Amino acid sequence: MLEKEAGPERPDKPERSPGAKFLMVLLMGFLITIPLFTVWLLNYDRQSQSETAQQSIVSGWGGKQVFAGPKIVLPYRARITESVEENGKTVTRTSMVTRELYVAPERVTLDSQMATETKKRAIYEVIVYDTAMAGSAVFRLPDDLDRYGVTLDQIDFARAELRFGLSDARGLAGDNKVTVNGQALELQPGKGLGETGNSGFFAFVDGSALASGALEAQFDVRFRGNQSLTIAPHAGQTEWTVRSKWPHPSFAGSFLPESRTVDADGFKAKYVITNLALGTALIATEAGQQVQPIRAQDMASFQPDYANGTGASATVDLIQPVDLYGQVDRAAKYGFLIIGFTFVAFLLFDLIGGVRISSVHYILVGAALVLFFVLLLAFAEIIGFAWAYVLASLATIGLITAYSASILSSWRRAAIIGGLLASLYGAIYILLSLEAYSLLIGSLLIFAALAGVMFVTRRLDWSSSLARSRA
Numbered sequence: 001m002l003e004k005e006a007g008p009e010r011p012d013k014p015e016r017s018p019g020a021k022f023l024m025v026l027l028m029g030f031l032i033t034i035p036l037f038t039v040w041l042l043n044y045d046r047q048s049q050s051e052t053a054q055q056s057i058v059s060g061w062g063g064k065q066v067f068a069g070p071k072i073v074l075p076y077r078a079r080i081t082e083s084v085e086e087n088g089k090t091v092t093r094t095s096m097v098t099r100e101l102y103v104a105p106e107r108v109t110l111d112s113q114m115a116t117e118t119k120k121r122a123i124y125e126v127i128v129y130d131t132a133m134a135g136s137a138v139f140r141l142p143d144d145l146d147r148y149g150v151t152l153d154q155i156d157f158a159r160a161e162l163r164f165g166l167s168d169a170r171g172l173a174g175d176n177k178v179t180v181n182g183q184a185l186e187l188q189p190g191k192g193l194g195e196t197g198n199s200g201f202f203a204f205v206d207g208s209a210l211a212s213g214a215l216e217a218q219f220d221v222r223f224r225g226n227q228s229l230t231i232a233p234h235a236g237q238t239e240w241t242v243r244s245k246w247p248h249p250s251f252a253g254s255f256l257p258e259s260r261t262v263d264a265d266g267f268k269a270k271y272v273i274t275n276l277a278l279g280t281a282l283i284a285t286e287a288g289q290q291v292q293p294i295r296a297q298d299m300a301s302f303q304p305d306y307a308n309g310t311g312a313s314a315t316v317d318l319i320q321p322v323d324l325y326g327q328v329d330r331a332a333k334y335g336f337l338i339i340g341f342t343f344v345a346f347l348l349f350d351l352i353g354g355v356r357i358s359s360v361h362y363i364l365v366g367a368a369l370v371l372f373f374v375l376l377l378a379f380a381e382i383i384g385f386a387w388a389y390v391l392a393s394l395a396t397i398g399l400i401t402a403y404s405a406s407i408l409s410s411w412r413r414a415a416i417i418g419g420l421l422a423s424l425y426g427a428i429y430i431l432l433s434l435e436a437y438s439l440l441i442g443s444l445l446i447f448a449a450l451a452g453v454m455f456v457t458r459r460l461d462w463s464s465s466l467a468r469s470r471a
Contacts, residue, residue, distance in 0.1 A: 018351050018457075025347050028359055029339055032366035036335045039373045043332065046377060047325040053124040058226045061119075061128055062171020064293040065225035066313070067110075068195035068232040069164040070217055072103040072139050074207055076154040101150055103210070104282040105137035105217075106236040114229065114244035116318060123381045127246070127318045128226045130173070137235070139215040141283075148283050152211055160207030162217060165193030165200040165232065167293075171224040172201065178219045180205050194287030195232035230315040232291040233273045236282060240271040246318050253315035271314050278312050324380045324388075327432060331389075332373045334428045337446070338421070339369050342400075344453055345420050349408055352456065361407050365400055372396040393425040 081094050114129045145151065162180060166172065169189070178185045185203035192200020209215045230253060231240055245266035251257055255277070257269035275282060291313045343362060350357045372392050379388030401418035405411045431441055 021347065021350060024359055025343050025362060028362040028366065029343055031363065032339055032370060033336070035367070035370045036332065036339070036373070039332050039335070039370060039377075040329065042374065043325055043328050043377055046381070050124055050325065053121060054126040054226075057119050057121050057124065057126050058128055060170060061226060062224040063168040063226060064228045064230070065131075065171060065223060066167035066196050066230045066232055066291050066293055067133060067165065067223075068193045068234070068288070068291070069200070070105070070108070070137050070219065071163050071193060071234070072205070072207060072210070072215065073161045073163050073191075073202075074101040074103060074210075075099070075156045075159045076101050076150055077156070078149075078154065099285060100287075101148075101155065102284045102287065103139055103141065104234045104236075104284075105139050106282070108135060108137040108233075108235040108238050110135040110231065110238070110240040112229065112240070112242040114242065114246070114316075114318075116244055116246040126226055127320070128224065129229065129244070129246075129318065130224050131222065131229060133219075133221045133223070135219055137217045137219075139210060139217070140213070141210050145283070148281075148285065150285070155207075155211075157207040157211060160205050160210075161191065161202045162205045163191055163193055163200060163202040164219070164221065165196030165198075166223060167196040167199055168225065169199050169201065173222040173224060176201075176219075176221045178203050178217065178221075180215060180217050181209060193232075194289060195234070195291045197290050198287070228293050228315055228317045230291065230293040230313050231271075232288070232313055233271075233278060234280065234282075234288060234312070235273075236275045238271065238273040240273075240314065241268070242271075242316055243268040244316075244318070248319050248321050250317040250319045251315070252317055253313040255312075255314045257314075269316065273314065280312075324385045325377075327385045328373065328377045328380060330432055331376060331428060334431065334442070335370065335373060337442070338372075338424050338428070339366055341420065341424055341449055342369060342417070344449070345417060346404075348453070348456060349413060355408050355413070357407060365403065368396055368400050368403070389425075389429055393422075397421045397425070 075098050077096050078099050079094060080097055081092060083090050083092050111134045113132045115131075116127055116129045118125050119128055141152075162178065162185065169192070176187055178187060180203075185205060187201050187203050189201055191202040192198050205215075207215065229242070231238075233240070233255070243266065247262065247264050247266055249262060249267045249269070251260065251269065255271060255273050257271050260269035261267060280288075293313070293315055342365060346357050346362065346365070349355045372395075375392035375395060376385075376388050379391055382388075383391075397418050400421060401414050404417040405414035408414055408417070427441070427445060434441065
């Protein structure tokens with residue numbers, strides 16, 4: 001039981017029943033949730049501004065890159081038949097058109113070395129990378145090529161092209177090299193692959209070797225991007241090894257690495273993706289479907305369509321160790337607990353401790369509790385989440401404790417309120433750190449608080465006026 005302490009004389013006024021006071025506190029708590037919702041909107045707005053600022057920082061550097069290929073593209077002559085109406089009669093016409101045959105490699109190996117850097121502007125920062133992509137690919141036409149409606153005599157091997165796809169070609173750097181069967185090729189801009197929205201580069205190549213044997217390509221390409229790197233695999237077998245000194249990777253997309261190591265010195269991951277897993281043929285008469293980079297936070301809503309060749313990707317996401325906007329958002333969701341526990345403590349002082357507390361007091365205390373999250377967001381953008389949490393909580397605890405000493409007429413009672421707030425902020429920080437057990441710990445806290453309130457008020461008559469005794 002909370003003992004009564006002497007306070008200043010107050011004029012006798014009609015006393016509300018404990019039940020009426022409880023309903024009043026519920027109403028005050030409901031009113032305080034309105035500015036609490038605005039904190040979420042503010043956090044969302046600041047996050048949107050941060051994303052816009054990040055895009056401006058990396059403008060011209062290179063976006064979230066998707067790399068596809070290489071593929072050999074062979075022009076071939078095809079006979080088409082069409083029916084048209086002429087003078088009320090149906091006339092069948094036959095004509096020859098030029099189409100493209102896309103040949104994916106039997107085997108492709110990719111080795112990526114990602115050199116990362118953090119670019120900053122004011123309070124905003126974004127992770128960028130410079131990637132050296134080295135690899136090799138072996139191409140061979142299948143023996144049953146006629147199954148695809150194409151024969152060797154239809155193909156113009158002299159006009160073959162070796163195409164690479166890169167979603168943001170602005171990120172291409174210098175010193176890019178491609179050789180086919182030991183012969184160096186000159187790279188040309190444009191004519192990428194469908195997987196990257198036809199963005200990329202290509203090289204003219206003599207494809208006659210494919211008519212009777214194999215064609216082997218070696219390439220060393222350097223490009224820049226930010227935040228994530230995705231490959232769109234299409235080969236009999238794709239082997240991709242990616243390494244970086246960035247210690248916080250996240251692996252997403254349709255396929256996960258077969259092996260990976262992550263430590264303070266960086267990460268290394270190796271993917272092995274077979275054509276059977278992709279569900280697509282190595283020969284196609286149409287360009288592939290565009291692939292979008294899928295980051296880790298988007299995986300819950302990611303629905304790959306393998307039947308149409310879409311969604312086949314492997315992504316390495318370079319994440320920030322602390323997503324401060326996500327942390328602030330999660331912290332604000334616990335605002336109901338802080339407001340509820342604090343209001344219940346004041347209500348118990350009112351009902352049992354003999355201190356009359358008005359609705360204005362509840363609103364002012366609630367406003368201070370909501371302001372904590374605004375301070376947390378403002379400081380976190382500058383000094384980081386952990387120190388911002390400490391600073392905002394100390395400021396809020398100090399303000400409410402000093403105010404409580406006046407409305408409760410006792411520093412001893414105010415110290416109880418301050419201790420309660422310190423415990424709440426400490427518990428919520430632990431909840432934010434232990435994400436997997438946050439629901440369990442939060443449920444146990446609410447259960448313990450409810451049990452305590454039920455025990456303290458077990459003999460209270462909620463329907464009658466409370467008789468106060470004053471010294």
